[in-house]
Amino acid sequence: NAGVTQTPKFQVLKTGQSMTLQCAQDMNHNSMYWYRQDPGMGLRLIYYSASEGTTDKGEVPNGYNVSRLNKREFSLRLESAAPSQTSVYFCASRRGLSSYNEQFFGPGTRLTVL
Amino acid sequence: RKEVEQDPGPFNVPEGATVAFNCTYSNSASQSFFWYRQDCRKEPKLLMSVYSSGNEDGRFTAQLNRASQYISLLIRDSKLSDSATYLCVVNFNAGGTSYGKLTFGQGTILTVHP
Numbered sequence: 647n648a649g650v651t652q653t654p655k656f657q658v659l660k661t662g663q664s665m666t667l668q669c670a671q672d673m674n675h676n677s678m679y680w681y682r683q684d685p686g687m688g689l690r691l692i693y694y695s696a697s698e699g700t701t702d703k704g705e706v707p708n709g710y711n712v713s714r715l716n717k718r719e720f721s722l723r724l725e726s727a728a729p730s731q732t733s734v735y736f737c738a739s740r741r742g743l744s745s746y747n748e749q750f751f752g753p754g755t756r757l758t759v760l
Numbered sequence: 761r762k763e764v765e766q767d768p769g770p771f772n773v774p775e776g777a778t779v780a781f782n783c784t785y786s787n788s789a790s791q792s793f794f795w796y797r798q799d800c801r802k803e804p805k806l807l808m809s810v811y812s813s814g815n816e817d818g819r820f821t822a823q824l825n826r827a828s829q830y831i832s833l834l835i836r837d838s839k840l841s842d843s844a845t846y847l848c849v850v851n852f853n854a855g856g857t858s859y860g861k862l863t864f865g866q867g868t869i870l871t872v873h874p
Contacts, residue, residue, distance in 0.1 A: 681864075689804070694861065736804070746792050749862060751803035
């Protein structure tokens, strides 16, 4: 039982390049989330998927797209990377939307855009 | 005003000390509350949920004051291994439907020294 896994762990891009961050969970969770974490800003929600087949914008969606490929996988795509997207990206999953369901996080992807 | 505010610290305390962290939230419709712990360069992990009556888990005690929109975390008998960033997390109830969106404070840094 690996929990939430993310690939890659580290990535360096040049401005304008594209890439996809991959996330998978093996806990049979319905909800999945993408966050970014910047110094002094806390974690901010980019996109989330309440259940398979649905996606919704979070707090900071501009410059990103997501795909809920199936119940296990939720990917985040940067179509044209910008230096402002340099950050640590965390994927998370949660069994459902009930208030006290714990949210489990992946190990993160450290992205630098030059 | 930020939706969830924490004193960023850092708090530097000796082993064995008692330390308390506070957190305020702005949305009175908030539904559920958590403390997460994040070690350096790692993902956040749930430390404890915070219930209306207050709850305790070993050396950790969490309190919730809905009237003042205030959450606290008390750590007794601090250990070196308690050194981490502590994140206050709030689940808001939007439009009568909880869609599982957690809002994170920026975190409070704790360093416990010998």
